[in-house]
Amino acid sequence: MDWFTAPDLWLSRLLFQRSLAVIYVVAFLGAALQFRALIGERGMLPVPRFVERVPFRRAPSVFHRHYSDRFFAAWAWTGCAVSVALVAGVDSLLPLWAGMLLWLVPWAMYLSIVNVGQTWYSFGWESLLLEVGFLAVFLGNDEVGPPVVVLFLLRWVLFRVEFGAGLIKMRGDECWRRLTCLDHHHETQPMPGPLSWFFHHLPKPFHRVEVAANHVTQLVVPFLLFAPQPVATAAASLMIATQLWLVLSGNFAWLNWITIVLALSAVDFGTTAPRTPGPPLWYTIVVLAVAALVLWLSYHPVRNMISRRQVMNRSFDPLHLVNTYGAFGSVSRVRYEVVVEGTADDVPREDSAWREYEFKGKPGDPRRWPRQFAPYHLRLDWLMWFAALSPAYAGSWFGALVERLLENDRDTLRLLRRSPFPADAPPRFVRARLFRYRYTTWRELRETGACWERTYVREFLPPTRLARSPARNP
Template identity: 80%
Template sequence: MEWFTADSYWLGRLVFQRVLAAVYLVAFLGAALQFRALIGERGMLPVPRFVARVPFRRAPSVFHFHYSDRFFALWAWAGCAVAVALLAGADGLLPLWGAMLLWLVPWALYLSIVNVGQTWYGFGWESMLLEVGFLAVFLAGDDVGPPVLVLFLLRWVLFRVEFGAGLIKMRGDPCWRKLTCLYFHHETQPMPGPLSWFFHRLPRPLHRVEAAANHVTQLAVPFLLFTPQPIATGAALLMAATQLWLVLSGNFSWLNWLTIALALSAVDFRRLFGDAAAPPADLGPAPLWYEVLVIAVTAGLLALSYRPARNLLSRRQIMNCSFDPLHLVNAYGAFGSVSRVRHEVVIEGTSDPVPRLDSPWREYAFKGKPGDVRRWPRPFAPYHLRLDWMMWFAALSPGYAQPWFGPLVERLLAGDRDTLRLLGRCPFPDRPPLHVRARLYRYRFTTWRELRATGACWERSYVREFLPPTRLESTTSADP
């Protein structure tokens, strides 16, 4: 079938695949380095406890059949190895069926991790990586042109990501309709980046232009993805540029980079660069079995799209939701509401046997979340600091801190090494504290004058107690 492949998109496919492989690498690396304290056998939300109460059909994962920290580590590092191979172009050295199997491996590996990750893996970009990763399996190898149906499904994902985010904003916080949300967003977002202070200090008229441009990009431009070229290419490049703006303004894990990869898959690079982007001359026709398989998968995914599509049209739209345990077709969205005030939970410890107000309380420093008012925000994306993100949610409401915050405090009191590795600095290097407390502070970006006078990018003020001084019943430290 001549219509089945679109050879002019071969470079867009190549760029998409390499970016996706890089995102896979970051995701598996984060899993390997953070899992012990979060979901390990002695973690805050242990996998064995989760699989004991959740059946396999609701959360398919290899860890239902066997779990140990060593096995999980091997699983995650195997994902890193496969991602490196894909990043190096190993799929191009294999026949079509071999390339498909190679791309299937990281999807299956990461699915097993996400489905037992619980709260720590409840972010929309986890499902997005799985949905996009599954589609990548059917993009074929270098000896066949990219199939039109899979390219369409990738645009369908991009449409839901952007349009879903646009709708949730218009239906949610009134400040989006008033174009005032960005008066606050850069300061109150989950994890500011090194340029967030400067974005926040932009003149308010520019913030209104920024919000209006966001609405255009998310509510109007996505429809242009399904128009003829070169309009679709222009729409995709505009979306990619918008995502780069978000990359500069904050840390959003791999959400922006995966969205950029989706946008680039819709770009007809040959129209932009001529023969320099021409496909190889040895591209062959797609075999019949491959055409039948892609058509069948497309039909199945379009059928599964019913609930996400209905969600887009619903007045009660939900965001970042999976409708099937394989995360094949999902609902997306972001910042349906914007906080006007930034709160942070600050955790402190003391070695005093009886804690008092004048006790020497020393503060735990996190890698990404604000703490020391003089510490400038740092770039971490696309790497995902899961504990730091959940600390932001805990500051929004204590309900978000259940059931992991208590175990976190216990591990700090025990001096658990795996937990301390998630932090930026432990103020008790020799022995753990006898008491730990948590306090809620209001943070705001300083003004230009305050920054020049104090050198601090943040100003904070005490709000209330979040957790009173707490100690272990037994003061013995955890085993190293």
């Protein structure tokens, strides 16, 4: 069975497994801290309503059998605890079969969350975590060498992530073909990071080089992942360097980090392999069966990838086992932001004392510099970016957000950086306005200290109040 394992890649497996477990921790932590306002019993898109209209077969989840906020919280925190155990290497202390079952637990638990998360969990990195997490179940532990078949399946995922993203760029916005997309992207991306302003102000010729290098990394280098070593290691290392560049330039939750983790599984660190016994027959059969299943399920993702009508971030099965990926097929030239404000006045007027709600990650106050949040995912902030692109993206939840703000809902306010109203005195009215944001120039930054300059565009939501305002404390 020498062909079945690659003992020299034991360190690659170790780094992959521990790093993936860290991403699981981040994912479960975000679910535990944000779910009440988003999908809780009184959330903007409550799970109980969702499971009433969507059958189990379309979205398998434990929450079809039972849901309460207390149960969801226990579920998410348990997922955190199991993931921490995997970070600590508990799976290596167990028999092979038990270690595999331990890895299966966070995958099944997070699947239950994603399948009821609705638009809050519709991002490509959710499906990517589930697909990679499923394959991690079959990587084994210290009892066996890393199975070659699973390592190549991980490279197959990485290939689809990178090559799919490259194809959708070339088929999409013409600025990718003209090498000009990065003239705008750092300014208009969903959630800028602390260095994004500086990336935007790099010389335009350098932006052309960035785009060209991106095309090479996504359209050429992925094929080298399946070449013999050390070529595969060089290809994976180049992908890691590219992803680290993206980490520095923006906040993309754990998309960049899980891509780096995938690439680690292809790197040969040249370490001496520890002695391991041959794999048991049952393990070999299970791994080969999983490989056959993945190859069979790859039909639709591959067909989508080669289609002229390629779509981004699509799951073709309810378990998210094999998916299609892609990002930024088009790039916005102008940045718009929805600014949410409230007033305590009984009659809302333009000259009323409107006070602005501050979000944690999305741009607001022009003088407030962006912070680094990735790999943590600020779900409301991301959806606010989509809302600014088109009100249609916010149709299912924005009204509920305004209602919660009018109630000074504690769980909703925890998603924000700051509310301008005290807990016992909610606003009488809330409105939303659309602004155009642009980065300031070097001169403007020196003179004003502001990294953004914003201009009012139009009303997004007129002043709105509850049908029956909550009673105020005397």
